């Protein structure tokens with residue numbers, strides 16, 4: 001996730017005394033906000049200035065390198081001075097292969113209607129030919145990222161109070177977008193189909209969508225409001241061990257010849273030794289499912305509903321001719337097996353999650369079937385389900401990646417402590433630290 005650019009423009013500083021947020025530049029058609037229907041966009045509806053490309057080229061001195069303010073996932077941003085008014089602005093030149101004209105105008109229309117002291121104002125746009133540019137008011141103080149991460153050694157770090165002011169301003173901007181803007185912003189986490197839009201654009205969507213869903217599920221579980229409902233790190237490690245395994249090498253992890261013959265070989269890891277962990281794992285799986293099969297159980301159950309993961313499929317049915325590399329052999333087979341189970345549960349978590357993502361935390365626990373970690377999750381989840389409405393709202397706000405509480409809508413279910421926590425910095429409160437510590441201890 002990228003930082004918000006939180007430094008106010010001179011205008012907003014004068015008006016509000018708190019930082020501006022360039023959240024609006026994050027909103028793109030399909031990003032979660034119900035954008036204005038593109039087909040309905042008429043240039044006349046757009047209440048912001050239209051610039052020619054020539055005007056913006058002149059403003060930025062032909063997009064000179066010295067005028068470059070920064071670069072984001074969608075293009076470069078230049079400092080410019082508008083000849084007509086002398087106003088200093090930020091000109092964002094979107095990548096050429098970006099939005100279609102109508103799509104772009106839909107975005108411009110939406111952005112032009114958002115006015116809030118903590119949001120960077122859209123001043124105008126340019127849609128000449130295939131050019132797509134947005135002109136924003138300039139955040140003269142630079143971005144929050146500049147101040148936090150790219151700070152020159154000689155510049156003093158932001159003090160605590162400044163950070164709280166920025167957080168407060170950010171929250172107000174987000175509050176406006178989520179609760180007052182028309183149409184209101186929708187958290188992307190509500191719809192798994194939107195997850196790919198949140199990944200780093202530099203990845204160019206080159207990742208398995210299913211794995212991304214699972215990463216989101218892991219993050220969602222880790223971010224649950226109550227520390228007791230968060231997964232054990234061992235669960236997280238196991239799940240990640242699966243996700244971090246190169247798909248191309250997966251067929252090498254479990255030798256199909258060992259799996260198919262149903263002999264004692266099945267119970268051995270690739271070095272011929274059956275690990276204790278592996279044994280426990282299987283016993284637990286059998287205990288919960290009444291299934292006497294071995295690792296194959298997991299592979300087949302992963303695929304049994306027809307939603308086959310090519311990786312799993314390959315692992316089960318992969319060529320018998322492959323030669324396991326020694327490095328892959330050394331990987332603990334039980335870890336892989338256990339990771340697959342977790343992967344499956346994570347998948348259930350995300351797929352159940354449509355619309356009632358947080359409620360499905362309980363079903364995640366209820367469907368747990370193997371490790372002691374998951375037995376623990378089950379226990380936690382059942383506690384949790386007693387308070388599921390509170391969970392939904394408070395977690396929902398955290399999942400949006402901001403400390404913004406949706407307490408206006410969920411105050412009946414949010415505890416005072418939750419609201420206080422959400423209103424303060426998301427990670428640094430002593431209460432959070434206590435919770436974290438408690439959580440680690442209880443493990």
Ligand SMILES: Nc1ncnc2c1ncn2[C@@H]1O[C@H](COP(=O)(O)OP(=O)(O)OP(=O)(O)O)[C@@H](O)[C@H]1O
Pocket residue numbers: 002003005022025026069070071072073074075076077090092120136137138139140142143145146
């Ligand atoms: N209105 C502005 N005023 C001053 N600098 C800006 C402004 N908008 C953007 N910048 C600078 O340009 C950089 C790139 O901004 P941009 O909005 O394109 O991407 P981002 O917010 O960093 O990330 P992304 O858009 O990929 O999520 C910012 O990091 C910031 O340094």
